[in-house]
Amino acid sequence: MQKRRNVAILIYDNVEVLDFTGPFEVFITGSNRGQDFHVFTVAENNSPVTALGNLSVNPAYAIHDCPKPDIVLIPGGWGSRQEMHNKVLTDWIGKCADESELLLSVCTGALLLAKAGVLEGLKLTTNRLATDELRQVAPASAEISETARYVDNGKIIMSAGISAGIDMSLYVISRLLGEERALHTAKLMEYDWVPIEHS
Template sequence: MEQARRARNVAVFLFEQVEPLDFAGPFEVFLSGSNEGQDFNVYTVAANNCPVKALGGLSINPAYTIADCPKPDILVIPGGWGSRKEMNNDTITNWIRGISNDIEVILSVCTGALILAKANLLDGLKVTTNRLAIHELREIVPASTEIVEAARYVDNGKIILSAGVSAGMDAALYVIEKLLGIDRAIEAATIMEYDWRRD
């Protein structure tokens, strides 16, 4: 009998002034698609163990720090105004770059793409971000990077990037489809009563 696969670790990264739905949306998607925790172990991680203040003053206590979190199989990098500061935080970008080779999927939401760009992970890829931040992304990606402005999300294999806010939920459902099949993704969307846009 084939041994059951352990649940994939899904690390949702948090930082000051993160957009709430950018992290909470994918968190809920992977939770809803986890088959009651059997397929995804979803947790939050931040640079340190201090409470993180998201946009609007929402305070979140990260479950782990980048120094002690379980090894991620899937890493979610959300966006928000704070991404403009954190993209220049070497501690964060070095950590992302350092673990990137061992990760199955990296999903950026909205301006999380800016952080991935500064981590030097977008060379030669197709990328997207929030429509209002396309110009910011264009300023920092290599010439070999193709910006796809109209896409809800783009898949480069390991690295998947989505447009703004709710597009991150669509992309997270796409990741579930990619890893566990369309039926599981549809089931997760149904649990959330979410109208999944697959384009």
């Protein structure tokens, strides 16, 4: 029997709301009533996080006390420009890249992955409007796609801006549990998802 995977979704001040709530919705909807995914938010500490638009969110765990994650998702938003310089978070992301099954990024969450030093030689994508910012911090060996909705590097999967995180998360479910599960998840969400060949 397939073990239930822990899905840790990082949140921080000024995180883009749909960057983390979209994938959260996908993984809980696609979890077969919690049997296949245990989805939770995690932050640097236990204090409430103020997402964009002053949405206050209580993280379920701090990074030092969360269940060992199998899948880690790093969202973007204006706050990513500050948090990419937060060594506590980038060190944690680097550790997750070593120890987790999958490391995912949405939008400018890619900046944190770049600062964590885990993108050497990979194909990258981010919000179209942040491509130049990513280029400044990405390793020279990486290739940035300005057209892909998401890119699959094996362990590290990255998506473009905001709503692309939903598409990527459905793709991750299809990769792990089969396309039928992903299509059923999209149907439950009344989300118009068409499986595409990833770049």
